[in-house]
Amino acid sequence: MVKMKDVAELAGVSSAAVSRYLNGGYISADKAERIKQAIELTGYVRSSQARALRTGSTKLIGVIVPKINSESVSRITAGIGQVLGRRGYQMLLANTDNAADRELEYLDLFQNHPVDGIVLVATMITDEHRRAIESCRVPIVLIGQHVEGAACVYHDDYEAAFELGRALAGRVDGKIAYIGVTEEDRAAGYDRRRGFEAGLRAAGNPLDAALIRLGSFTLDSGYRAARELLADAPDVSFIACATDTMAAGALRALDEVCGMGEGVRRVSGFGDNAFLRALTGGIPTVHYGYLTSGVEATNMLLDALDGEEGESGLRTLKLGHQLMNV
Amino acid sequence: MVKMKDVAELAGVSSAAVSRYLNGGYISADKAERIKQAIELTGYVRSSQARALRTGSTKLIGVIVPKINSESVSRITAGIGQVLGRRGYQMLLANTDNAADRELEYLDLFQNHPVDGIVLVATMITDEHRRAIESCRVPIVLIGQHVEGAACVYHDDYEAAFELGRALAGRVDGKIAYIGVTEEDRAAGYDRRRGFEAGLRAAGNPLDAALIRLGSFTLDSGYRAARELLADAPDVSFIACATDTMAAGALRALDEVCGMGEGVRRVSGFGDNAFLRALTGGIPTVHYGYLTSGVEATNMLLDALDGEEGESGLRTLKLGHQLMNV
């Protein structure tokens, strides 16, 4: 492995000069030329490990996600990756498989060394999380949840759900049911349910508490919840779901119980999944710019890192949403 | 930041002793105890950057994927992540956005330093790829393509497509069309089409070359190809697709042209996408253990890394498949 000293010798300069050449310090034109040639000749590339040790910066960003194989998360990740690549950073990906404790674990692992910053695609935010985020040694940006005092990029789930609820209330006659997710997930659990309820209420068709079920983000959990619902209350005429994935499950359940094609007009979701859109022609749902949120969060983080000390960049950013098919 | 020297001083030993304690070298029981306490007291964690510089190993694995937001790839990635986490490595993720040149770029970037090994979720394998893989300084495992002389974990696309074709030929009467992908992707493009054709032929219902179209992996491309197909040859009665995603597009096209629900019995895919399965009740498709392929490839790679020098572990592994809904 050719190292800096070799290049320096070949170019007849000191390694300090080579380093300066590489990092844009004082260097005369002719030496710069000689160094450039020496580098080309030897195919030298500088050791990022040595550089990292010396400078304390790794050009690595830790990305913590709850589950990589989900459309929304993988779109967010794509956005993060785009920006990272463009700006000369690399992505250290940690998948927590929906386990909040592994989230904390990685938060720990990451700041105790290799990464310059962290993007946390958040689900549950416990007090422990808050503490961990607060005491984080490197800059951190959250995606998907709004946490006081932390930099975050998120969608207004309450408002979106409110609008969806209000719109649906006018369209549906008969009973509306709701399949939500754990309220520990503030955005997808609490906010969406609350907003939806408020929206229905505002339109004069309040949600019956007995018609609320809990799923676990998976298609199958949506299916099971819907089957139960239909068994317990056969007169339910519409099932709203907290995610498109669960909506797909509910759709299947409705198709099984009420006949094929029946579900499409009787289910709503959240997230505007591409498959769902294509295969059903479009159920009522909320479109979020997932990729955009990854992009924005990452830009914010890198701005703070690259910016001159004044970590002004870190703030909170609410992205818009769009009602679909209502 | 507390460093090794601090721990050493507190424990009244040399830093060499601490290092040995940490790495399992000669150390007396009482010193080990003192060191252990000193570490707990100070909350010391060792700098992976210094360690990396000294040892030349980063415990980082580079993972190159063509597109993170696709069900198959994200499932593979989940499998990779599982193993990596369990075995004390971290994942450096690079998303090439289907650009073969960026793949080479990352291959380069990765071996010129930070990573100990590479997992390449491969699509196109050009000669340049072959060369890059050959001359790769760190161990590398391919997923999804079978390349002579390289370690790889893959599925037998030809055989699977053959079986699917044969099975469908018996079931369908009328013309069968095929929407494939670029043949530069040997597995998903060339092998699947060839296998499918052979399967149809074997069953006495050969594929009309005029009924072959090319998509680009996306849902939309499947939709467009199917619309064209239906316009050009309205008597087509079945559309086989090289991926489930394109099949979803074809499904929509059929539904639009022939009426809702019509597509379900007239389209087949590859990959057994969960949404598709739930929403259609299951079209003919091939189930691959994507997660498993990630797991197997990563285990293979890490075995080679952790194993005693004899890099015996690196080999080629063909995983099974399963016909669905035929």
Next chain:
DNA sequence: TATTATGGTGAAAGCGATTTCAATGACAGG
């Protein structure tokens, strides 16, 4: 002419671990 900037330069001091190496003390065997 005497100063003071100013653009360039290399030697050398780290960054925080790991690892070699020579030295130590204890202890069994002769």
Next chain:
DNA sequence: CCTGTCATTGAAATCGCTTTCACCATAATA
């Protein structure tokens, strides 16, 4: 009592880069 093992030990040398610092021309200013 001497010698050869053997388990332990710490000093010191790296790993490959960045960055300070002292220093040197040369040009500009007083």
